[in-house]
Amino acid sequence: MKKLAMKLIGACSLLLLFLTGCTNKIAVLNPQGPIARQQYHLIIWSVILTAFIFAVVLIIFIYVLVKFGRKNNHAGYDPNNHGNTKLEITWTLIPVIICILLAVPTVKTLFALDGPPKPAEGMSKKEAITINVTSADWKWIFRYPDEGIQTVNYVVIPEDTPVKFNLFAHSSMNSFWVPELGGQQYTMPDMPMKLWLQADHVGNYLGRSANFSGRGFAGMQFHVLSKTDADYKAWIQNIKDTKPALTMSKYEDLLKPSNVKTSAFSSYPKELDKKDNKAMKKMNHMEHMDIPENHMDLKSQDNDMDGMDMSDDSTKGGK
Amino acid sequence: MIENIKSFLGSFFVTGDPMIYGADASIALASIGIVFYLTYFKKWKWLWDEWLTTVDHKKIGIMYIIAAILMLFRGGVDALLMRAQLIIPNNTFLTSQHYNEIFTTHGTIMIFFMAMPFIFGLMNIAVPLQIGARDVAFPFLNAVSFWLFFLAAMLFNISFVIGGSPDAGWTSYAPLAGLKLDPGVGENYYLIALQISGIGTLATGVNFLVTIFKMRAPGMTLFKMPMFTWSTLVTSIIVIFAFPVLTIALALMSIDRLFGAHFFTIEAGGSPMMWANLFWIWGHPEVYIVLIPVLGIFSEVISTFAHKTLFGYKAMVWSMIAISVLSFTTWLHHFFTMGNTAMVNSFFSISTMIIAIPTGVKIFNWLFTLNKGRIEFTTAMLWALAFIPNFTIGGITGVMLSLAPADYQYHNSYFLIAHFHNVLIAGTVFGVFAGLHYWWPKMFGHILNERLGKWAFWVFMISYNICFLPMYFIGLMGMTRRMYTFPSGLGWEPLNLIITLGAFGMGVGFLIMVWMIVYSAKYGKRDTTGDPWNGRTLEWATSSPAPEYNFAHIPQVETVDAFAHMKEKGTADSIYKAPFQAIHMPNDSGIPFILSVFFFIAGFGLVFEWYWMAIPGAIGIVVCMILRSFKDHDDHHHIPAEEVEQTERAAGRLS
Known part of the structure; x- marks a missing residue:
């Protein structure tokens, strides 16, 4: 013993x-x-x-x-000691x-x-930024609605600024998790969700999906880069200046099941914002009215599974 | 034509992996070996008469346990394959698809086809004996339950060589498990096999509820029942309330997959979250279905080997009842991170942590049962003692997980994996091993070898900690469950290596245990008294192995620990004193086995959507039921008094 x-x-x-x-x-x-x-x-x-x-x-x-x-020795043995x-x-x-x-x-x-993080004592309140996150099989897509740019499998945020991530799922459910910045939240196809995160300092934080979503799940890893305000602005300008624009057909290719490397786009089709906003509005509406609405955006769900022929090597290749 | 056949066979049999061909070959060889053995030694009739048609609760219990140990082997091999894949970063031992199938079958088999049947096996063996009954209330139904479980397990197990295994996790979350994201027959196997075994489970719940309510020996009021019987009663009630939910959830998803409905996919307004809700409304009580019975086993074993009555009997019973009620109020803690409001998460955080209170009461009562005792360190007792600290670790991490904001950081990480293996292994697995050692003499008439048993215990228990304690830390490092590989450079390598070594250590422990069973069958000490442990409850009052009719005379009960009391008063021989009377017993029947084979046929047809096979299978099921309904008048027989006397004399009970 x-x-x-x-x-x-x-x-x-x-x-x-x-x-x-x-x-x-x-x-x-x-x-x-x-x-x-x-x-x-x-x-x-x-x-x-x-x-x-x-x-x-x-x-x-x-x-x-x-x-x-x-x-x-058997000192203290009391077989009938039944309770106290x-x-x-x-x-x-x-x-x-x-x-x-x-x-x-x-x-x-x-x-x-539930709400944005409060500024630390003695600090002035900084304007929050919003980033729309979509999980697709098997990559993370980040859209900055205020800037009109999109990144894939990495996201850049200004330090010390509350960031509101609106979470969407294209097909399967995933979970958006950056452990050093805060706990996770699911991405769900029928329910947009929000997650507030904020980074104290400049840094590179690893994030990944925490909810199993199929063959390429292990590769659903992304980086959150936190930059100073000046660097953040410069980065946005750089993306706008140097990266290609995202067309609808390119976007649909991106949604097909595959693991991909990081990429960035100087702009994306405006209808994607409309779709995101509609889903958010419906969500808010449901929270207040408690009446489920059945019309979902069928088009976005109608992606066929042609892209399923990914080999396992490509899973490992896409970091 | 030939091309068609080729392509059919290519999709029917799983191909392309040398390990699968190895499995094919070993399955074929094992089957040939069994058929050869049975034919050569002319054992077919013995198999049919003694086992396939039996309705004797003790034999059914033994069959449950044999099947559960086989499934423990299968689920264990799955676990070792997973750990072999994760021993180094970027390993290519398994492909992603293969790994996904293996973790799905590991979880499903361990819960449905290992933990539950093992527990049902021990219930079958012990409960009728503990309450002084001759069998369960519905012996025929009991056989149906067993065979449904067994053939469902077989149906589930053939999936890895025929058609492909399910690959969406044992939780089978929609929409991933829906037809669009997961075509093929794998998920159908999951749905149909669990549905079939679920029917059997529900019947077992009803059976034991009625048995315990209606068939207790005279004088045994509810609060004089042994603790394992109490735990079985509580579990039966949970089964009856929880399993219909699973039945419905599986049926709805089957309709989604087989007939193109959208209960759980959003295309026509269905909701994936509805699956999560239904699954866990069943799933959380399910955790207690496999935990509460072993709490009963621990109470029996600790009290017996401390040679002392249980401390706080009433508190033990009420805490079990409290846990069973609370188990239905916590399901949402499995998805705190699915966008619930702060209010909802607060409610479920608190309802979850409250379960720690009755559980804590039980832990302290066991500790104080040991206090002032004369502790005897048998193998059964070692498993029970090891349960206390190891399960407490699982318990306190459970409390940590119940804090929703903290859960946002643990959810689906290895922290969670470590937690539930800590409660399910230190609880359920240690518990069934303790029960196996404890009741083995009553099942087979000999005692399991203590020296080998202790070796198995120490190897398994230490390896288990080496395997699961590091998982808490690797979870906090950010490693999530169900990753088939992990990248290098994150500092995850050393812990993954340690975890894998621990897992293989547990495999060694299991092998020692199997060797112990084989060795003991040959050299084990015979139990001639029927009471090898100086037991306290009625199962030790009859001879070992227990005769078909259990007790020559039904015992009279006056107190808790009825047999200890009888021994004190010197009336222990009252159950086998002449004169004897004829004893009324149920008849054996082949219908449960045949009925379950039809379930298998119908199930296999549904898996492949071959209605030409499913419909005749379903007709066979109905015909079996009709046949049974006409056999009501001749389903019992009497064992004559002389035969009872002979049996008792052969057991050395009459001088």
């Missing part, structure tokens, strides 16, 4: 090592923006409280095994208290995450 105890102590120290040592590599424990930081604080708070419970269980467990293991109301009430109430201690910050954080 001592072996078991040693192993458990080993496991715990491993846990501590990870929590204190190499957090840089552990994206979730290395928050780089206010959203991720709120979630990080909640995670640490829950680790502390649950580790307390685990420690109590472990101490009692080791105590009873050492004290009442068969090899010891006071003790039982105690170990019902303590978890109740812990649940309350967890529930209050959970609910607070949930409501806080």
